[in-house]
Amino acid sequence: MKISPSTQSFVLHFGEMGSRWGFNRTVGQIYALIVMNEAPLNADDLADGLSISRGNVSMGIKELLSWRLIKRQHVPGDRKEYFTADGSIWDMGKKVLEERRKRELDPTLSLLRDLLMREADNENEAYALQQMQEIHDLLEMISQWTEELQRMKPESLRTLMKLGSGVGKVLNVIK
Amino acid sequence: MKISPSTQSFVLHFGEMGSRWGFNRTVGQIYALIVMNEAPLNADDLADGLSISRGNVSMGIKELLSWRLIKRQHVPGDRKEYFTADGSIWDMGKKVLEERRKRELDPTLSLLRDLLMREADNENEAYALQQMQEIHDLLEMISQWTEELQRMKPESLRTLMKLGSGVGKVLNVIK
């Protein structure tokens, strides 16, 4: 397992960022290393490459499998388990969004809907409920957009990417 | 500072979620409490209401001011400093997105651009660079959409919200 300097930099950086996307530094690094390698990697490659314990790798792999970001891959003639990225970069984006929707957005929406069933019995509470309603509507919209992205084909994505700063035009079409 | 049960539930939940949005539990709770109250609150209200120390409130306020999510408000006849939410719920969403873009997306894009300047001197590295390019393009697109949302007027937002599940139609217009 030799790691090129640029992969090294990327892996380290991705680890730091990972914590913002719902998994910890090590999990982020493991994923980055797998994504940067076309060839499947095994747990020892990962432990060596990242200088972390074998047990830590096992936990990380479990987590990444639960996000469906990596998949097991059998390498003929080797008894070890190997792993590769599950899907394209675009798939990665979709899965992270989807998973976060399930873990964060849905529970919050569910709580808000509960709270919004209640009647306000004073002015302060009325204000609070009104604010909750606005938050609910905003999150609901984000949730719907997220769902929509899931259904989007990679071709549409490519068109969307090429739009570049023309992205604004699309939103203007709406009104 | 009496807190209604529904506000209480919301504040606690928002605190937990807050950690996903770039600030910690306490900061999330402070913000939620301020948002739920039309009347400005002072540091003691917050410390009491959330059962946290005065020092912790001070740190939290500093953080929220740096995100421009709350603003100081002078209450005539009182020497204490008071705080209210800075902007609408929609503004809150925009600010959080914008701040995260600056803190997370921009540094990552900058690193990727650096790394992508290099020449691959073997097949593995070529593959890694290709993956980095795709990640770059995806993040660049997200960054542009985020920027676009900043410029969007609240009226367009309202239209967008009303679209509901019709959101998909809009994306189809693109291709």
Added chain:
DNA sequence: TTGAATTTTCAATAATTTCTGAAAGTTTAG
């Protein structure tokens, strides 16, 4: 000015999260 009211800072401590590595569990070649 002065000093009481208020806010901020920050070292010490507490709470939480992550990581290790040995032991237990599982799989498979022979």
Added chain:
DNA sequence: CTAAACTTTCAGAAATTATTGAAAATTCAA
């Protein structure tokens, strides 16, 4: 079957992050 190869688990240790509260700094009324 057996045992070596490999993986997973998990209790304790280490590292990180959050919180307190007393002291220092600031603000402002008198």
